[in-house]
Amino acid sequence: MVTRVVIYGVGPIGQLITRVALDRGYDVVGAIDIDPQKVGKDLGEVIGMGKTLGIKVEGDADKVLKDSKPDIVLHSTGSFFDRVYPQVMKAVKAGADVISTCETLSWPWYRYPDLAELVDNYAKNHGVTILGAGVNPGFVFDALPAVLSVTLTRLDKITVTRSLDASKRRYSFQKKIGLGMTLSQFNEALSRGEITAHVGFAESILLLANIIGLKLDRVEEGQEALIAEKRYETQYFKMEPGQIKGVIGHGSGFIGGKEVIRVELRACAGCEDFEEVRLEGEPLITWRSTGTAGDPATAAVIINLAPRVLSARPGLITLKDLINYSYAVLALK
Ligand SMILES: NC(=O)c1ccc[n+]([C@@H]2O[C@H](COP(=O)([O-])OP(=O)(O)OC[C@H]3O[C@@H](n4cnc5c(N)ncnc54)[C@H](OP(=O)(O)O)[C@@H]3O)[C@@H](O)[C@H]2O)c1
Incomplete structure (x- = not known):
């Protein structure tokens, strides 16, 4: 039987998810978005396929979900679970499983323990599964180092560094890291929540710790602006020297006052694309990539996990x- 999918949020990420879902033979039966530029248009047109799919993007989520009866909803509208959970609840009420790119849903007990319990009970009562996933949280800072750690006989510390050239990323990414702002504009916009920069350092750290069986005492996170030393220009923003060219963000997990997990994201115009995972212990391992293509990778993770979510508890x-890494439980010294 072909899986029936509703796309909830047809922004750049929802558009990529739609394309991968169609390529993989999923039956895309509905699309929900509130952007007036998209509502009423054919989904094929919105995602730039050059042909219609016979599915209108609609703003009334309850109606779409009731009429289309999806098996699974692929959700990508926002980063903060306390803001998007009513959307997730609608999908649950309609009896559909949900995978969301909402970063804070990847480990919702950190920021929203009460909400997590409420939504967990609601999903159980409706017999459906909810998962927060993506490339980060969802791969680079958590699943990837967890897999790599299985070859160490003793693990002392995990450090993951991700560096990416923001000029290759979508508009909403470039906007949320403050490209082209002054430092005071950046700090004010970040403190008012108008921009978020990266969301999910703590969630990735807790996910990683839980996958490999570590009990952390404390998690910290923070991010600072990177200032342009010369002129930069992306498809969407121009940066003069002294303006913001990106961010450097970080998170740390501690056991007994010792930092045992460190994740760091450097995202800026002109930054090198790479990821490096350093595993200190026995033996010492350093793994380095030429960079994960964040946006298509997010869509791939969502679609690749869909069958697992459909059959999960x-x-x-x-x-x-x-991902069963129970064999990767390692004692930190
Ligand atoms: N976990 C990961 O690895 C990962 C990776 C990539 C992205 N993400 C996250 O995924 C989310 C989507 O990314 P994006 O770049 O596509 O974001 P985006 O550009 O903000 O697009 C989101 C779309 O959802 C719509 N929307 C907002 N609220 C809605 C609602 N209540 N009902 C229906 N539609 C709604 C938006 O409409 P308006 O524009 O009118 O608001 C927009 O069209 C972001 O929060 C991003 O941070 C996570």
């Missing part, structure tokens, strides 16, 4: 429920 689950 009901409730709010995490990647820890889907």
Whole structure:
């Protein structure tokens, strides 16, 4: 039987998810978005396929979900679960499983423990599964180092560094890291929540720790602006020297006052594309890539996990429920 999919959020990420879903033979039966530029248009037109799909993007989520009866909803409208959970609840009420790119849903017990419990119970009562996933949280800072750690006989510390050239990323990414702002505009916009920069350092750290069986005492996170030393220009923003060219963000997990997990993201115009995972212990391992293509990779992760979510237990689950690394439990010194 072909899986029936509703796309909830047809922004750049929802558009990529739609394309991969169609390529993989999923039956895309509905699309929901509130952007007036998209509502009423054919989904094929919105995602730039050059042909219609016979599915209108609609703003009334309850109606779309009731009429289209999806098996699974692929959700990508926002980063903060306390803001997007009513959308997730609508999908649950309609009896559909949900995978969302909402970063804070990847480990919702960190920021929203009460909400996580409420939504978990609601999903269980409706017999459906909810997962927050993506490329980060969802791969680079958590699943990837968890997999790599299995070859160490003793693990002392995990450090993951991700560097990416923001000029290759979508408009909404470039905007949320403050490209072209002055430092005071950046700090004010970040403190008012008008821009978020990267969301999910703590969630990735807790996900990683839980996958490999570590009990952290404390998690910290923060981010600072990177200032342009020369003129930069992307498809969407111009940066003069002294303006913001990107961010450097970080998170740390501690056991007994010792930093045992460190993740760092450097995202700026002109930054090199790479990821490096350094595993200190026995033996010492350094793994380096030429960079994961964040946006298509997010869509791939969502679609590749869909079959696992469709057959998973009901409730709010995490990647820890889907990737069995129990053999990777390691004692930190
Ligand atoms: N976990 C990961 O690795 C990962 C990776 C990539 C992206 N993300 C996250 O995924 C989300 C989507 O990314 P994006 O770049 O596509 O974001 P975006 O450009 O903001 O697009 C989101 C779309 O959803 C629509 N929307 C907002 N609220 C809605 C609602 N209540 N009902 C229906 N539609 C709604 C937006 O409409 P308006 O524009 O009118 O608001 C927009 O069309 C972001 O929060 C991003 O941070 C996570």
